[in-house]
Amino acid sequence: MAPQAAQHSRIAEIIAEHSALEGPMLPILHAVQAEYGHVPAEALPMIADALNISRAEAQGVMSFYHDFRDHPLGRHVLKICRAEACQARGAGALAEAAKARLGVDWHGTTPGGALTLEPVFCLGLCACAPAVMLDGQVIGRVDAARLDQIATEAGA
Ligand code: FES
Numbered sequence: 001m002a003p004q005a006a007q008h009s010r011i012a013e014i015i016a017e018h019s020a021l022e023g024p025m026l027p028i029l030h031a032v033q034a035e036y037g038h039v040p041a042e043a044l045p046m047i048a049d050a051l052n053i054s055r056a057e058a059q060g061v062m063s064f065y066h067d068f069r070d071h072p073l074g075r076h077v078l079k080i081c082r083a084e085a086c087q088a089r090g091a092g093a094l095a096e097a098a099k100a101r102l103g104v105d106w107h108g109t110t111p112g113g114a115l116t117l118e119p120v121f122c123l124g125l126c127a128c129a130p131a132v133m134l135d136g137q138v139i140g141r142v143d144a145a146r147l148d149q150i151a152t153e154a155g156a
Contacts (some may be wrong), residue, residue: 010035011043015050025051025061029068038069074109074116076154079133082119085126090143094130095119097144101151115156 001009011032018027025047032043039062048058062068080086080095102110102117109116125131128140134150142150 007036007040008042008046011040011046015047019050025053025058026065029062029065033068036072038072041070069107071107071109072113074113074156076115076135076156077118077133078115078150078154079118079120079123081121081123081125081129081131081133083122083126085122086129086131089129091130094132094142094144094147098147098151101144101148102156110156112155115151115154 014031014035015028018024018031021027028047028051029039032039032047044058044062045055048055051058062070078098080098081091082095098117099105102108102115104110104117106117106119120133123131123133123138125138125140130142131138131140132142132147132150133139134154139146139150
């Protein structure tokens with residue numbers, strides 16, 4: 001089966017597996033994302049049709065929950081804290097430096113797929129602001145030079 005057809009039929013299977021649940025939309029989105037690492041563009045219209053809701057409604061649910069992605073992640077994920085304590089210690093400038101260094105905006109992945117840049121709101125490391133998280137590991141007191149080092153080590 002061609003990859004596109006295989007994906008279509010797997011998404012249809014996932015929808016069928018969950019559609020009898022009460023409130024099936026979120027379980028379906030979670031299961032699709034668990035399978036593909038993101039929610040592929042073709043999934044939303046399929047989900048909308050199966051649940052008898054409009055595509056706009058399906059899109060609205062997906063964008064309400066920030067955990068759902070419509071794009072694949074890179075091999076590494078760098079999250080930069082955007083919350084107050086980090087903002088007060090230069091996180092805004094750090095974020096701009098990161099975007100310039102990586103050549104991507106929020107949610108973007110560097111060419112070649114090495115690293116995805118994501119915003120996050122408080123990593124619980126406020127005393128060591130500005131803080132970032134690389135692949136689940138928190139790193140405090142990050143400046144542009146440290147960020148450059150992190151990006152280089154991640155292959156970006
Ligand atoms: S505000 Fe950034 S870690 Fe808490």
